[in-house]
Amino acid sequence: MWAYRYARPTPSEKRNSRLRCILLFYYSKEVGLALLNAHKSKSIS
16 A cells, blocks of 8 residues: 555655756756857857
């Protein structure tokens, strides 16, 4: 019975996972922009 309870995410866990997804998305976007800018400045100089 405990396995069934742990398999189903609680509302707080759902909210946390969504927050983590949003944070991960923004973080990867920032990193991508930084890499792009670094690549641009390297190719210009």
